[in-house]
Amino acid sequence: MTSSLTSKNHPLLRLLHYAKNYRPQVWTAVIFTILNKILDLAPSYLIGVAVDTVVQKENSIIAKVGITNITGQLAILSLLTLLIWTFESISEFIYDRLWRNLAQTMQHELRIDAYSHLQELELSYFEERSTGTLLSILNDDINQLERFLDSGAASILQFITTILAVGGSFLLIAPNVAPFAIIPTPFIFWGSLVFQKRLAPRYADVRDKAGFINSRLANNLSGIATIKSFTAETYERDRVLSESEAYRRSNRQAIALSAAFYPAIRLVVVIGFIATLFFGGLAVANNQLTVGTYGFMVFIVQRLLWPFASLSNIMDQYQRAMASTRRVMGLLDTPIAIPTGNRSLPKVRGEVHFDNITFAYNGRTNVLKDLSLHLLPGANIGIVGATGSGKSTLVKLLLRFYEIQGGQILVDGIDIRELQLGELRRCIGWVSQDVFLFHGTVGENIAYGSFDATESEIIHAAKLGQAHEFIMQLPLQYDTIVGERGQKLSGGQRQRIAIARAILKDPPILILDEATSAVDNETEAAIQKSLAMITQNRTTIAIAHRLSTIRHSHCIYVMDNGQIVEQGKHEKLLAMDGIYASLWRVQSGIY
Numbered sequence: 034m035t036s037s038l039t040s041k042n043h044p045l046l047r048l049l050h051y052a053k054n055y056r057p058q059v060w061t062a063v064i065f066t067i068l069n070k071i072l073d074l075a076p077s078y079l080i081g082v083a084v085d086t087v088v089q090k091e092n093s094i095i096a097k098v099g100i101t102n103i104t105g106q107l108a109i110l111s112l113l114t115l116l117i118w119t120f121e122s123i124s125e126f127i128y129d130r131l132w133r134n135l136a137q138t139m140q141h142e143l144r145i146d147a148y149s150h151l152q153e154l155e156l157s158y159f160e161e162r163s164t165g166t167l168l169s170i171l172n173d174d175i176n177q178l179e180r181f182l183d184s185g186a187a188s189i190l191q192f193i194t195t196i197l198a199v200g201g202s203f204l205l206i207a208p209n210v211a212p213f214a215i216i217p218t219p220f221i222f223w224g225s226l227v228f229q230k231r232l233a234p235r236y237a238d239v240r241d242k243a244g245f246i247n248s249r250l251a252n253n254l255s256g257i258a259t260i261k262s263f264t265a266e267t268y269e270r271d272r273v274l275s276e277s278e279a280y281r282r283s284n285r286q287a288i289a290l291s292a293a294f295y296p297a298i299r300l301v302v303v304i305g306f307i308a309t310l311f312f313g314g315l316a317v318a319n320n321q322l323t324v325g326t327y328g329f330m331v332f333i334v335q336r337l338l339w340p341f342a343s344l345s346n347i348m349d350q351y352q353r354a355m356a357s358t359r360r361v362m363g364l365l366d367t368p369i370a371i372p373t374g375n376r377s378l379p380k381v382r383g384e385v386h387f388d389n390i391t392f393a394y395n396g397r398t399n400v401l402k403d404l405s406l407h408l409l410p411g412a413n414i415g416i417v418g419a420t421g422s423g424k425s426t427l428v429k430l431l432l433r434f435y436e437i438q439g440g441q442i443l444v445d446g447i448d449i450r451e452l453q454l455g456e457l458r459r460c461i462g463w464v465s466q467d468v469f470l471f472h473g474t475v476g477e478n479i480a481y482g483s484f485d486a487t488e489s490e491i492i493h494a495a496k497l498g499q500a501h502e503f504i505m506q507l508p509l510q511y512d513t514i515v516g517e518r519g520q521k522l523s524g525g526q527r528q529r530i531a532i533a534r535a536i537l538k539d540p541p542i543l544i545l546d547e548a549t550s551a552v553d554n555e556t557e558a559a560i561q562k563s564l565a566m567i568t569q570n571r572t573t574i575a576i577a578h579r580l581s582t583i584r585h586s587h588c589i590y591v592m593d594n595g596q597i598v599e600q601g602k603h604e605k606l607l608a609m610d611g612i613y614a615s616l617w618r619v620q621s622g623i624y
């Protein structure tokens with residue numbers, strides 16, 4: 034956030050901070066909002082003047098400015114009314130448009146800030162939260178602000194204008210009656226405050242429940258094939274039903290309070306109205322008040338008191354908005370656990386050194402223990418080992434997705450914690466175990482991260498990744514849409530696109546984590562041929578279960594339970610007759 038406001042500040046203040054760059058618009062909107070309210074109240078005064086005109090005739094207020102003729106007086110009144118209504122409409126158009134556009138801008142900037150911050154957070158943050166919950170903050174909560182921002186400021190300004198204009202004229206015109214009309218206001222205020230306090234936790238609960246249901250829906254939509262294959266539709270429907278029911282219950286509790294407030298306020302407003310009606314009527318009977326003024330007062334007292342009641346509406350929107358703002362600000366206040374260093378890597382040689390590292394995922398037992406591994410620039414190594422032995426974790430630590438608890442990882446002799454994160458990750462090409470493709474074309478997916486790549490560079494990378502041939506058979510070749518997560522392609526096709534993507538990136542350090550596990554033997558042999566060329570003079574870490582994939586590596590490391598237990602070339606490992614040799618025998622069918 035580009036703000037100096039800290040998490041200690043009230044969420045409203047932090048929200049308003051987003052308007053600070055739009056001061057001229059805010060002031061124009063403020064002026065037109067107040068003007069609009071004054072113009073809106075004016076007809077009530079005109080009614081008083083009209084009654085005064087027809088009752089008092091040549092002694093009326095207008096007569097006092099020189100127009101004694103009744104027709105002339107009424108014509109003046111009509112003209113004034115026309116002008117007032119016209120300007121009221123114009124001012125409403127101006128302020129409404131300005132406030133709503135400002136609301137959109139604030140929402141937009143808040144969403145972008147929240148998303149940018151979210152992207153900076155470490156992987157474990159995402160692992161501990163569901164996508165649905167995060168989506169509900171980025172979408173629902175931010176959209177929720179719209180209702181308040183659209184009309185909140187205007188409502189508050191108009192409320193104050195009304196109180197000052199109507200209350201002031203009341204005191205001026207009929208100082209004896211005014212106190213009766215004003216009696217209910219403290220009660221309305223007090224009621225509003227009590228209401229606001231009680232409503233806040235209920236709305237916070239509504240937002241939480243909205244997050245839960247979102248999370249359930251997002252999870253189910255991405256797992257729809259599994260739901261179908263296990264015919265778990267009824268089970269899932271019931272789970273959604275129970276989340277939705279919880280959301281409904283939570284909303285009902287908020288509604289129960291919010292709906293009771295308005296009718297309760299009416300009972301207080303009526304006291305002010307009756308007081309004006311009664312005591313004002315007595316004042317007219319005693320010739321202390323003119324009929325016109327009395328008419329004006331009875332008419333306008335409601336305009337004075339109802340805004341107090343509408344406070345409840347503003348409070349309602351305000352509380353909802355603050356519940357959402359707190360969630361968004363909570364996200365913005367989440368500290369970045371993996372801060373970037375500031376050293377850069379101008380020319381990467383590709384030396385990688387895992388120096389006695391120890392690592393455990395959040396609160397779990399150690400996955401890697403005192404592990405050391407030294408790769409000289411351009412080395413091609415293979416890592417094998419039982420599933421869960423920590424192979425993928427090791428390379429994720431090189432990408433600094435997680436922070437190690439002991440030891441250090443060095444690239445070209447520099448601790449990666451000192452390096453700029455962007456620089457570090459730019460020099461590593463990572464083909465992960467589960468390939469992720471973005472919704473878009475095949476070409477866009479290959480060029481992901483190398484956004485300036487030319488068409489011929491994309492095709493060249495695809496050829497090296499053994500992807501060109503199948504791409505040419507797709508309906509629109511490189512322009513074929515791969516679907517969300519690449520679900521319109523086979524697992525092996527997705528892997529080849531991921532390899533092409535890494536080749537196009539042309540990084541000094543290449544990580545292939547089970548990169549060819551889903552392709553057939555023939556395709557793999559072809560990819561290996563390309564990789565042999567690509568990995569020349571490039572530090573490469575290949576993780577594989579299929580030993581043929583890493584057989585020709587300069588050195589093969591065998592991992593077991595977070596440690597390296599064997600290392601050496603293929604032949605040497607076979608001769609050692611340890612874990613590797615037994616794995617090799619199993620895979621080549623020699624028991």
Ligand SMILES: Nc1ncnc2c1ncn2[C@@H]1O[C@H](COP(=O)(O)OP(=O)(O)OP(=O)(O)O)[C@@H](O)[C@H]1O
Pocket residue numbers: 160394395397400418419420421422423424425426427466
């Ligand atoms: N994000 C995570 N949070 C917590 N524990 C994790 C996480 N990722 C992996 N683990 C655990 O760490 C251990 C090592 O996992 P890792 O993925 O590194 O193994 P691997 O050797 O690559 O396995 P495979 O060959 O099956 O891919 C496993 O016990 C796994 O359950």
